[in-house]
Amino acid sequence: MPNKPPTILVTDDEESIRNSLRDILEFEGYRVLEAEDGEQVFRILSDDTVDLMLLDIKMKGMDGMEVLSKLKENNFHFPVIMISGHGNIEIAVEATKKGAFDFIQKPPDLNRLLVSVRNALDQHRLSEENETIRSRLPGVPEIIGESRAIEKIKETIDKVAQTNSRVMVTGENGTGKELVARWIHEKSQRSNEEFVEVNCAAIPADLLESELFGHEKGAFTGASSQRIGKFEQADGGTLFLDEVGDMSPNAQAKVLRALQENAIIRVGGTEKITVDVRVIAATNKDLLEEIDTGGFREDLYHRLNVIPIHVPPLRQRREDIPALARRWLEHLAEKDITFAGISFSDDALEALKEQQWSGNVRELQNAVERLGLLAGGTTISGKEVDSLTLTGSRKPEGTDSLLESIDTFQGFKEASERLFLLRKLNENDWNISQTAEAIDIQRSHMYNKMKKYDIER
Template identity: 75%
Template sequence: MSDVTPTILVVDDEKSIRNSLRDILEFEDYSVVEASNGQKVFELLEDSIDVDLMLLDIKMKGMDGMEILTKLREQKYSFPVIMISGHGNIEIAVKATKKGAFDFIEKPPDLNRLLVSVRNALDQHRLSKENQSMKSRLPEVPEIIGESKAIQQIKSAIEKVAKTSSRVMVTGENGTGKELVARWIHKKSSRYSNPFVEVNCAAIPADLLESELFGHEEGAFTGASSQRIGKFEQADGGTLFLDEVGDMSMDAQAKVLRALEENAIIRVGGTQKISVDVRVISATNKKLLEEIEEGNFREDLYHRLNVIPIEVPPLRERREDISLLADSWLDHLAQKDIVFSGISFTEEALNELKTKQWSGNVRELQNAIERLGLLVDGSKITKKDVQDLTFTGNRGDEGIDNLVNEISEFKDFKESAERLFLIQKLEDHDWNISKTAKAIDIQRSHMYTKMKKYDINR
């Protein structure tokens, strides 16, 4: 729609009104089609005219606007409809909205009010079409692999929770698959045909997060050259996934809390409340109760988000799933790249994988499988192949003991231990250098210097 002039169907039994609306809309470079009654509307639609928006009068002879709106929704037409009436009152406006109208405007329409409503309706329709287009190109949501008791409990919880609109908080370490749980909740819900919109709260600067979530009006701040629709509006009717919610600033937390309480948002620089129907799923690797105690997270927001908690266990607590995960990921790689075709694990190799610590969880396991598949001689990944692989993510005494046994000079040991520490912390923060530097309390420039010194690359 961005490259094609939007088409607006104006429906009114008064020719003078249709002419006035046509003049206004064509001046704004919209394409206008007219209909004087309900019968003409459906004749045009049956002729496969591509309508992006309809302006619909309520009081008309024959089939009135409410009847037309009802029939449009029954026949699954998805374009937005703005109702126009010279006999407007709150009761009629509420009734029209319940039947699926985008907005309600009284006659004679205020020019600015009309054009703002038209732009908003077209923006929403464009986003909806883009989302459907993306959804058709996206692969299916990957299966949650595992037969452990913990994974079976998570799958059972998803089945129960998905049928509701209750908010869910998914907790667990980095790399455990929290986003996958959120996507399955959305997929099994009645909202699946609507958007799944993800926001990584840790990746967006605090001063931009509010605009990202709620959108902004043109001129709201320096650089806001046009109106922007935020993630809450984009997710209307669907699911909003707030990833790394524990990293959200206190100011943003307050505004998210208000949006959840009122089921409405106000764009940055705007004054109009915009109703949104959004199911919120949040995720964090932080212990939010401790963050509350330290004054870093709002307790009232925590209780709003944590209606149904789901904890995803670390891989080291469900080692029985490692064989299934390893085989499954190797099959996945083989489907994408012929290089991995025909490669498989020996039973001893799979058992060896189970002995590792996997502090980076499923993400680290997947990286290790890919390295093994690329480096193996022949078609079988053996126990020795696994033993020879450097598992930079393993934490604890195992890595330190190896250094103690292999290195005799204190200076060399100190540098090797520092390298191991930095790699571990980078794995913990998904190789986000800024977050890692903040977590270990060193300057980001110092972090880059260390990485260059120890030849650390992802």
């Protein structure tokens, strides 16, 4: 089937001008519609699709500038070429500011007019194609970073996404564990099915089982109707168990059974329901420690931890900070014109790299938004980074500095633990077995800690 010719709406209150433009454009193969005033323009647009408009500025009633403004208000995005016999630079500039593609004086030069028409239609076609491509792209933010750690995570995602293997994503709060899980789903054969998330830490223990497995009517007080749980909702897709280390012992036992049997039983029910679910779990806890203290089942850990992915904290991949900061500033500018035109100086990016970021990417995003709003000009300086970020002093080395620089208990605990391990390793001349024995932990845990905190001699 041949492509339909582009439709051009010629708007001018002089019939002779409309006829001349119609003859020229139809000879070039375009479909032409005519309007003699602004009111007729919007009657036509309510019934027909237009790819381009030629619009006279001086018309009776609503003039061309008013029509141009109203087109924008009503979200018409086709290009508009303004035509006027009384053109001057001021009018041309005003028309361009209002969104006109071009400005041509009467009587129009034929070649100039046709070149402008072709360019406007080409740009509009490319814009629509780009919009179509963007609409097909996954609505999952890109994983930003060029550090070896991030490259390794991306490589692992590419390898495991096409399988059904379970994945355990570990890392501190704010590092982007959910983003990793979403990309595994997005690149998998399950991407057209549901990605269902459960935050195990946010749901009370007595309600978590009902949330995961659903319940039958009358199963407990308040269960007035049957409810489908997250396992059933994710059937065919992916179930993301966030903060799985906070799951109650009862829920752990039932999740283990569900993974073993690929089936669940609703709370208050007896019927086994088969489910096809890929499970991705995430935690900010050291589950091996939780196993030692009885807080987490070892058999469930081994069921979930088939493919481990560790997302390191921001302070261990400082080279990613400039790209993350610039991308978040661009994202803010796309959503809010307040941030348009603002950028970071080189010394500002260096200053950002020096901060501790105990809250990781989430804290960096908050800081970038604060800097964009409160910085004095269009370029954010290093001094402004130092004065407006709340992450504390740079690269602390002792516990007193940690107390001054880290606000969260988890951040302080982990920074202190890393400092302690480094000191003990130095005291034992980096003999791993000897250090593990001296601080009374298993050697395997020592290796896990060193990997977690990126500790190398």
